[in-house]
Amino acid sequence: MFTYRKANFKDAESIARLHALSWQQNYRGIFSDNFLDVEVVEDRLSAWRLRFENSAENQFVHVVVDEDVVVGFVCAYFDKDATYGTLVDNLHVHSDYAGQRIGENLLVAVAREIMQNQVKQEMYLWVLAQNKRAIKFYERAGGNAVETINDFDIGDREITKTRYHWSNLKIFEKN
Numbered sequence: 001m002f003t004y005r006k007a008n009f010k011d012a013e014s015i016a017r018l019h020a021l022s023w024q025q026n027y028r029g030i031f032s033d034n035f036l037d038v039e040v041v042e043d044r045l046s047a048w049r050l051r052f053e054n055s056a057e058n059q060f061v062h063v064v065v066d067e068d069v070v071v072g073f074v075c076a077y078f079d080k081d082a083t084y085g086t087l088v089d090n091l092h093v094h095s096d097y098a099g100q101r102i103g104e105n106l107l108v109a110v111a112r113e114i115m116q117n118q119v120k121q122e123m124y125l126w127v128l129a130q131n132k133r134a135i136k137f138y139e140r141a142g143g144n145a146v147e148t149i150n151d152f153d154i155g156d157r158e159i160t161k162t163r164y165h166w167s168n169l170k171i172f173e174k175n
Contacts, residue, residue, distance in 0.1 A: 001066075002071070002102065003064070003066075004062060004065075004106075004109065007061040007062060008052070009053070011052075011063055011073075012048040012049050012052045014063075015048050016041070016044040016045040016047070017044070018070055018071070019073075019090065020040045020045075022093075022095075023044075024036045024037075024040060026131055027128065027130075027131070029130070030130050031155040034156075035155060035156040056077060058078040059075070060078065060110065060113055061074070061075045061076075062074050062109050064102050064106065066097070071093065071102065072103065072106060073091075074110055075091075076088045076089060077089060078117065079120055081124065082120075084163070084165050085114070085120035085121065086120070086122070086123040087123070087125065088107070088110055091106055091107065093106075111123065111166070111169040115169055115172075115173075122169065123165075124146075125143070126163055126164075127162055128161050129148060129160040129162055135162070142166055143166055144164065145162050145163070147163045148160060148161070148163075149163075
């Protein structure tokens with residue numbers, strides 16, 4: 001039985017380790033092997049500790065727990081962009097739990113939170129162009145690709161990423 005709940009500082013290490021594992025499994029060949037094998041865990045631990053120590057007012061972090069183990073998480077920032085609305089900054093599910101609708105339920109949680117608050121009723125996220133599995137997931141979830149750019153904002157190499165946008169969150173009400 002999965003428990004969906006708001007994350008707290010005590011979850012930072014578990015979130016960071018799952019985040020690092022997800023990058024190791026999905027971003028091989030995109031980031032350097034040295035970054036993924038040596039640096040990524042500390043990189044994500046530092047990032048998540050900072051996120052919880054200095055939480056932004058518009059930050060939304062929820063986890064999915066299976067018997068006290070974090071198996072998925074989402075992090076979003078409400079009204080991050082005047083045009084596209086809320087940024088879904090991270091959405092990761094442990095590969096052992098793929099196919100159990102955890103990712104879908106986390107997207108729904110963000111969409112519901114947006115619809116219940118006085119924020120722009122749209123959301124978006126960035127997905128690495130090489131992450132074909134994630135792209136298929138976001139397209140099945142109703143996201144529309146609106147732009148692709150090159151950037152250096154994560155990892156240790158230039159990345160190509162595509163912005164997926166949801167302009168109508170009512171599609172998530174049926175879930």
